[in-house]
Amino acid sequence: MTLALYRIDDRLIHGQVVVGWGQPLDVSFIVLVDDEVSGSDWEQDLYRMGVPPHIEVIFASVPAAAELLPSWEADARVGILLVGDIDTAVALAERAPQVRRFNVGGVHHRTGRRERLRFVYLTDEEAAKLRQLAGRGVEVTAQDVPTARAVPVAEFT
Amino acid sequence: MSELRGVIVSHAAVAQALVAAVTAITGIEGALTPVSNEGCGSEALTERLSQAVGRGPAVLFVDLPGGSCLTSSARYAKQHADIAVVTGVNLAMLLDFVFHRNIPPAEAARRAVDAGAKAIRVTAA
Numbered sequence: 001m002t003l004a005l006y007r008i009d010d011r012l013i014h015g016q017v018v019v020g021w022g023q024p025l026d027v028s029f030i031v032l033v034d035d036e037v038s039g040s041d042w043e044q045d046l047y048r049m050g051v052p053p054h055i056e057v058i059f060a061s062v063p064a065a066a067e068l069l070p071s072w073e074a075d076a077r078v079g080i081l082l083v084g085d086i087d088t089a090v091a092l093a094e095r096a097p098q099v100r101r102f103n104v105g106g107v108h109h110r111t112g113r114r115e116r117l118r119f120v121y122l123t124d125e126e127a128a129k130l131r132q133l134a135g136r137g138v139e140v141t142a143q144d145v146p147t148a149r150a151v152p153v154a155e156f157t
Numbered sequence: 158m159s160e161l162r163g164v165i166v167s168h169a170a171v172a173q174a175l176v177a178a179v180t181a182i183t184g185i186e187g188a189l190t191p192v193s194n195e196g197c198g199s200e201a202l203t204e205r206l207s208q209a210v211g212r213g214p215a216v217l218f219v220d221l222p223g224g225s226c227l228t229s230s231a232r233y234a235k236q237h238a239d240i241a242v243v244t245g246v247n248l249a250m251l252l253d254f255v256f257h258r259n260i261p262p263a264e265a266a267r268r269a270v271d272a273g274a275k276a277i278r279v280t281a282a
Contacts, residue, residue: 010198014224015168046231049244050223108198118196 002073003031005080008089009105012037012082013047013057016105020145021080022055028077029056033065033092034084062088066095073098086126093138101139103150104130116156119144127157161258161265163189164209165246166202166230167220170195179251188255194226202229214239214262216254216269218246241266249276 004025009017012032021027030051037043038061051057060068065081069092072079083089086107093099106119113121120142122130130153134140140153165172172191180186190209194202206217206229217230222244234240241262243250250273257268 011225011228014228015221018223042235046228047223049227050221106198108196109201110198 002075003069003079003081005103006089006099006101007080007082007103007105008084008086008107009082010084010107012084013050015050016145017080017082018051018055024146025078025080027055027080029058029072029075029079031058031060031065031072031079031081033060033062033081033088035061035088038064062091062095065092069096069098086122086129090129090133093133093136099138101141102133104140104142104156105144117142117151120156122157130157159214160188161254161260161262162210162213162215163218163251163254163258164192164206164215165189165218165220165251166192166194166206166226167246168194168224168226171220175246175248175251178248179255182252183255185255188258189251194229197225199225199229199232202226203233206230206233210237210240213237216240216262216265217242218251218254218269219244220246243269243273245273247273247276249273 005021013030032047038059044059048057083092089102104120107121109121112123116122130140134153141150142156143150165175170193172193176189176191179189192205192209217240219226219230219242227244230242234242239262243266250269253272254265254269
């Protein structure tokens with residue numbers, strides 16, 4: 001199979017990812033791309049706690065992920081790739097042309113952000129970055145769970 | 158030693174429902190504080206946790222052994238020595254906890270785990 005979902009979610013590994021998406025996709029591995037987490041054993045142990053033992057969790061920095069992306073895409077199993085913020089998504093897409101889509105699954109309220117969808121809050125700068133990402137040919141949609149509609153980027157930025 | 162506070166950290170309204178159930182059964186009010194992760198990123202959830210814990214000491218009762226509720230709770234506890242974290246919260250452990258809050262957080266956490274685990278069983282047909 002391949003990486004079935006590229007997701008931006010500031011909670012990274014959590015119930016919606018592992019159960020909500022993981023079950024219907026029959027996911028066998030999750031790639032968490034985050035420069036900070038990839039350098040912290042303590043953080044990695046914390047995120048592994050939320051994942052059943054039959055699902056492999058891979059931690060990678062952005063440069064490492066860009067290098068390893070072709071191997072994950074060629075993996076016979078189904079996987080999910082996660083990033084925690086829009087800057088990381090953009091950085092990965094710039095380094096790895098294999099990235100063709102991103103699902104905005106959860107970007108929550110913070111000072112300077114305003115509500116775009118119930119589960120998506122963005123600054124104007126973040127919204128512009130998503131539009132630019134889409135402009136480079138990456139399909140950007142917002143969808144928290146598989147049963148929800150995938151909202152096109154133009155509708156929430 | 159000041160009496161422990163219990164903070165239930167959950168998805169949706171699970172925490173509020175558990176607090177209501179404990180109060181209905183025991184009549185004890187104010188021992189438990191519900192925190193929901195609804196609409197929260199990690200920063201907002203940490204802020205909710207901080208307000209709920211107050212000065213501590215406290216035990217954080219988290220619904221699942223993974224996910225946003227746990228990651229925020231574990232990070233918070235790492236920075237505060239008088240906080241313990243228990244996952245897999247259930248009503249039985251909370252009922253025991255509210256009557257045993259004059260012990261150190263780590264001991265209360267172990268006691269809650271024992272009480273909660275004993276309540277999980279398959280009943281005879």
